[in-house]
Amino acid sequence: MNETGKYKMNRKVPEPTLKRLPGYLYYLDKVKEQGIINISAPMIGKDLKCDPTQVVKDLAVTGIKGKPRVGYNTYELIHALEDYLGFNRTNEAFIVGAGNLGSALMAYQEHQSLGLKIIAAFDVDEKKIGTHVGRIHILEYNKLFSLSNRLDVKIGILTTPNSVAQDVAEDLVNCGIKAIWNFTSAILHLPDDIIVQSTSMSSYAAVLLRRLNDSEK
Numbered sequence: 001m002n003e004t005g006k007y008k009m010n011r012k013v014p015e016p017t018l019k020r021l022p023g024y025l026y027y028l029d030k031v032k033e034q035g036i037i038n039i040s041a042p043m044i045g046k047d048l049k050c051d052p053t054q055v056v057k058d059l060a061v062t063g064i065k066g067k068p069r070v071g072y073n074t075y076e077l078i079h080a081l082e083d084y085l086g087f088n089r090t091n092e093a094f095i096v097g098a099g100n101l102g103s104a105l106m107a108y109q110e111h112q113s114l115g116l117k118i119i120a121a122f123d124v125d126e127k128k129i130g131t132h133v134g135r136i137h138i139l140e141y142n143k144l145f146s147l148s149n150r151l152d153v154k155i156g157i158l159t160t161p162n163s164v165a166q167d168v169a170e171d172l173v174n175c176g177i178k179a180i181w182n183f184t185s186a187i188l189h190l191p192d193d194i195i196v197q198s199t200s201m202s203s204y205a206a207v208l209l210r211r212l213n214d215s216e217k
């Protein structure tokens, strides 16, 4: 942090901090609904079962500082978090692979409130092409190239089988995609400037099962 308490813009915020920020936002929305105007770090820490020092450190990345004995202004903090996370902007995304997982992601409207809007899906399966999930149309994979020329989409969500993930990811990059949310288990080899966020439910399940096993010993 610099002397004003703000993180320098070029400083890379640790991933665990970034992962915790949406949780604060969700919690603060509930606090706001209860009409609570100011909230302290110890109160947030108590409710979210985490260390208040960690809360202060995490929230400092937004540039907002709490006041001694008053805490944070709930509205200011929500706004700062939304702004920092880009939730109050619309980020359009393509999804490739409209199977079980791809369709579930398309059906999950909550992403929109996070500023992530899936505008089209692409697949190679003739039976799926031309259908839609909610308002999202599933288009022929080859259309990815012409459509990305017309639209300035920067995010690609990858839900194809693992076997084709690298090829599809390279196509996405060639179409101008700058950030890939990778749900496959493939380890993608892409240029350094491409942001890849891999998400694995299996790793969370592994932690859950291991902890359950440990607790039963």
Ligand SMILES: NC(=O)c1ccc[n+]([C@@H]2O[C@H](COP(=O)([O-])OP(=O)(O)OC[C@H]3O[C@@H](n4cnc5c(N)ncnc54)[C@H](O)[C@@H]3O)[C@@H](O)[C@H]2O)c1
Residues within 6 Å of the ligand: 096, 097, 098, 099, 100, 101, 102, 122, 123, 124, 125, 128, 141, 159, 160, 161, 162, 164, 168, 182, 183, 184, 185, 199, 200, 201, 202
């Ligand atoms: N990250 C997670 O937690 C998690 C959870 C479940 C599944 N997965 C992974 O997500 C991926 C999808 O799983 P699923 O159960 O939805 O599979 P699925 O078979 O239901 O869907 C895959 C879709 O991709 C399409 N496809 C195949 N080749 C393609 C290509 N070259 N271009 C475009 N589309 C293509 C298929 O036609 C199909 O519609 C798999 O890699 C799976 O391992 C990840």
